[in-house]
Amino acid sequence: MSAPLSEYRRMRDFARTPEPAGAAVPASDGARFVVQRHRASRLHYDLRFEIDGVLVSWAVPKGPTLDPAARRLAVHVEDHPVEYLLFEGVIPSREYGGGGDVIVWDTGTYEPVHTDDPAAAVAAGELHVEVHGEKLQGRLVLVRRGSDDQQWMLLHKHDEHAVTGWDPEDHPRSVLSGRTNEEVKADPDRLWRSDAPADRASVSLVxxxxxxxxxxxxxxxxxxxxxxxxxxxxxxxxxxxxxxxxxxxxxxxxxxxxxxxxxxxxxxxxxxxxxxxxxxxxxxxxxxxxxxxxxxxxxxxxxxxxxxxxxxxxxxxxxxxxxxxxxxxxxxxxxxxxxxWTSTAHAPQEPTYTLIDLDPGERTTWEELLVLARLHRTALEHLGVTAGAKVTGQRGIQIWVPVVPGYTFDDTRAWVEGISRTVGKVVPELVSWKWEVKARGGLARLDYTQNAVNKTLVAPYSPRPAAGAPVSVPIGWDELDDPELRPDRWTIRTVLDRLESVGDPFRVLLGAAQELPELT
Structure with missing residues (x-):
């Protein structure tokens, strides 16, 4: 591990985040740069230049521009690995930087100006570069403001590429995938395996x-x-x-x-x-x-x-x-x-998913079950938790929450019980906490007990043994408001068409392992 990335690595838990950990990378033929649009706790743009085997980086809240009249605050942050040039995906919400979705907003090559040593120029507090990107062209200048190494200013020179009033927000799509941040968040197609060599770290989810x-x-x-x-x-x-x-x-x-x-x-x-x-x-x-x-x-x-x-x-x-x-x-x-199983054969006593099972009773209507699902949706959104819902193909709805290694089933069971009992207090007339079905009076059960070793829930896209071959299908959270939604809406004859048109809503859970926030 090279010293320049020590601060970057210190700030991250690579068992949780899909970001690249960084490895020894041979020098490239040309100096490259990237700008990533990152929606974390606040929207900002990350401007990075390849210098001496790392990406020297600045966070630019309002983004780079071609407008020579604009002066942008640029916050000098820790160096990033060169593999980050192609990072586009979702960072867990509780990781460094507030998590969030990232797209490659622009990338290309650059030439340092007035120096053959850009690292020395950065150390001296002033870097001039000629950029050749798909969106950014021309002369950019980064200047340190005073003695604070973090506070810099970014500007674009008056040249043939300057455009008055040019706003990066008018150009929101990735130059790699053509997608917006919203589209990446809803359906990420790649993740970074931090435990893999740099040339194999980017893994397709499609x-x-x-x-x-x-x-x-x-x-x-x-x-x-x-x-x-x-x-x-x-x-x-x-x-x-x-x-x-x-x-x-x-x-x-x-x-x-x-x-x-x-x-x-x-x-x-x-x-x-x-x-x-x-x-x-x-x-x-x-x-x-x-x-x-x-x-x-x-x-x-x-x-x-x-x-x-x-x-x-x-x-x-x-x-x-x-x-x-x-x-x-x-x-x-x-x-x-x-x-x-919700745990792997490698660590059978450690769940990788926390499960919320909304089990309808004999008297539970579909609309009542949707009320319970929407209340859980609100609770999880409030907690900032990444989770996915799916219809079971029979009568119920299940919610899967990816978690980092290290939890026990006692931990996940207690966490789900805490959330579900809070939801149950909002609509006590819909929920029974009795174990035996006959004792529930036909009410729904919020079954946190499924969080146990060798307790299982049906897999995404598994058939169910009923007429027409219904399928357990992941859904987007907004589909809980779709009047046409039913738990057995899709079958083995129709779900493939759905996949082709909307993709797999559970894909966002892959590589999104997270810590469970404390419940108060």
Whole structure:
């Protein structure tokens, strides 16, 4: 680790933030600069110049401009890693700088003026550069104000690129993705893996689609056969068996095609986690059963976890889906529901998600359940917590909250109980705290007890065993106000069209692990 980044690293917890940690980076052929539009506690622009292997940085509250009459305050901040040149994403709300969403507002190259040593110019308190960006062009000058190293002034010289009245807010889109900050916040498509080498730190959250040839191959098979999907050869059986009643009914062939199409999107919420399978070998019209044990006939490539704490009569080995083909295998095995643990096989006693389960009673109407969901939405917004809601595909709504490593299930259970009891006090006529269903009088239960080891909730995009093959689907918070929303609104036949049009609302949870704020 190089000394110039020591202050940057000291200020951040890289187990929580998706920002790059920084690594040794070879010098580039040309000096580069970047301007990032960052919406944290307050909107500002971060102006960074590549100098001696780091990004020397200033926060500019009103942003750089081409207007030579404007004088901008620029606050000199800690050096950032060169990998930050391409950082665009969401920083957890409780990380350094107030978190927030970041876009690459402009980038390009620059030439130092009046010096061959820009680091020395910065140290002396005056840096002149000629910038060649997509938005910014011409001569920029940074001048330190007095003896305070943090307080600088940024201006644009009178030259052929100067534009009177030019406002950066009139040009809000990223030069990398074409998106606004709002669009990045709603649907980030990349995250930074701080534990990865710099050349592999940027990870795409947008899954590669399944080639249409794979679906064509499945359609061409008889009732049995071998299907090559995601590089694995699976023996598939009873392809024309009806698994979900409906008009027309849903066959196993259609379920496998759905599992293959949805696997790249759903896998991030199952990868690395033991999975409890709800199997219905004879279809949703018959009685199902829970299957936890990884079968002896499972292919060698299928992930597994040996539970060191398994006692007599408990499951010793679980399926762990670590690749898309695993979801297809689970569907072929008769699993109509996929229930991942909220902890990983690596640390089974430490949850990575806190769960809020809004479980309707017999008397609970859909509108009443929406009232409970909206109250939780308000509470989480007040706390500044990143969370996502999803409809279950049956009657309920669930809320997932990503958390940093280190919490116990006792911690997360107590936190959810605190929030839910606060919500319950607002509408006590809708909620029962009784454990037994019969004792609840048909009222809803805000079930914080799901926060326990080996307690699971259905995975995002998992089918549910009911007519028409409904799906548990993540939603945006504003969709709680959509009059057309229903818990079983989408099926395996319609949810893929939704994904294509609105994306995956849960994607914002990936890489957004956070500390849980104290409840007062």
């Amino acid at each position: 899954p590669e689609p399944l080639p249409t040839e794979a679906i064509d191959e499945l359609a061409a098979l008889g009732t049995h056969g071998t299907w090559e999907v995601f590089g694995r050869r699976l023996k598939v059986t009873n392809l024309d068996k009806v698994l979900f009643p409906g008009d027309p009914p849903v066959t196993k062939r259609e379920l496998l095609a759905y599992a293959a199409r949805i696997a790249p999107t759903s896998l991030p919420y199952l990868r690395g986690r033991p999975v409890n399978l709800h199997r219905f070998p004879d279809g949703a019209g018959s009685k199902g059963f829970w299957h936890k044990q990884r079968p002896a006939h499972a292919p060698a490539w299928l992930g597994a976890w040996d539970n060191p704490d398994a006692g007599e009569g408990e499951t010793p080995t679980y399926v762990v889906p670590d690749e898309p083909a695993a979801l297809v295998w689970m569907a072929n095995f008769g699993a109509l529901e996929w229930h991942p």
